[in-house]
Amino acid sequence: MTSNPRKHSYGGVYASTICPMHADGKLDEKSLGQHLKTVVHAEGMAGLLVNGHAGENFALDEDELVAVVEIAREVSGPSRVIAGVNAERTDVAARMAADAARAGADAVMVFPPFSWALGADDRLIQEHHRAVAKASGLPVFLFQGSVNSGRTAFGARTLAGLLEIDSVVGIKEGSWETAAYEATRRLVGRLRPDVGVMASGDEHLFTCFAIGSEGSLVSLAAVVPEMIVALDRAVLAGDMAGARRVHERLYELAHTVYAAPGHLATLRLKTCLVLLGRLDAPTSRCPIERLGDEEIGQLRRALAAAGMPAERG
Secondary structure, three states, X not given: OOOOOOOOOOOEEEEEOOOOEOOOOOEOHHHHHHHHHHHXXXXXXXXXXXXXXXXXXHHOOHHHHHHHHHXXXXXXXXXXXXXXXXXXXXXXXXXXXXXXXXXXXXXXXXXXOHHHHHOOOHHHHHHHHHHHXXXXXXXXXXXXXXXXXXXXXXXXXXHXXXXXXXXXXXXXXXOOOHHHHHHHHHHHHHHOOOOEEEEOOHHHHHHHHHHOOOEEXXXXXXXXXXXXXXXXXXXXXXXXXXXXXXXXXXXXHHHHHOOOOXXXXXXXXXXXXXXXXXXXXXXXXXXXXXXXXXXXXXXXXHHHHOOOOOOOX
């Protein structure tokens, strides 16, 4: 961990990490600890986001979610640990948030329940977040969903209401559209300039950083943390030519990992780590056990384009 060049207390780059599993689907705590330690101690990292979408938060039970936070706390030293909270029921989400606080999280991130994509009343959205914030007693990050994700993408009125929650300190801005990203930044700048808007569109981090960001919370940093830090630092230093060079190296990898269908992103991230010799197997709780040879070949070529040649066949 290095000093934070930004004024925002949670500024910097955070990796949204994966969750290694044994062949039978059980949590591989040893490999998890190794993965988290390697990532969080990469030079320039501010901390970790655990139990995010990349960490299969929707597929882990409550005891497993707590174990992930405990392991992250143990290996992270002074670096920040942000714990994701993702549950359809508000009472369950509140309980998860309280558990994360007891396990040592520094902050929680509220992931909108997947059912909200079909429609959700503003009152429901507000009360869900308020319940999580109250139960955790910790700083809170919001998650701004993709522009194509229904009510998990908050409109200006909804977001303004969420910013009335005093403990909100940041937003993982996942709209995956730079126009929407900028609109969020401008709204937050007017209403809560103390809240950090963090870029999380892996394919266009360069653009978002150039528009302005307090940092980033991205799963690509679980694979290439040094490159995400380098991109961030180049933009902060005004070295746009250097930032563009990093962007060119990253683009094919980001595009390949996050291409449709999006539910395979975690399996692709794990496969990248296997190819790089940092993970034994890409086991996840997705019913698809392994990517096809063509898909693996695409990831191998994308890693090579990023200057990260695969160590395994």
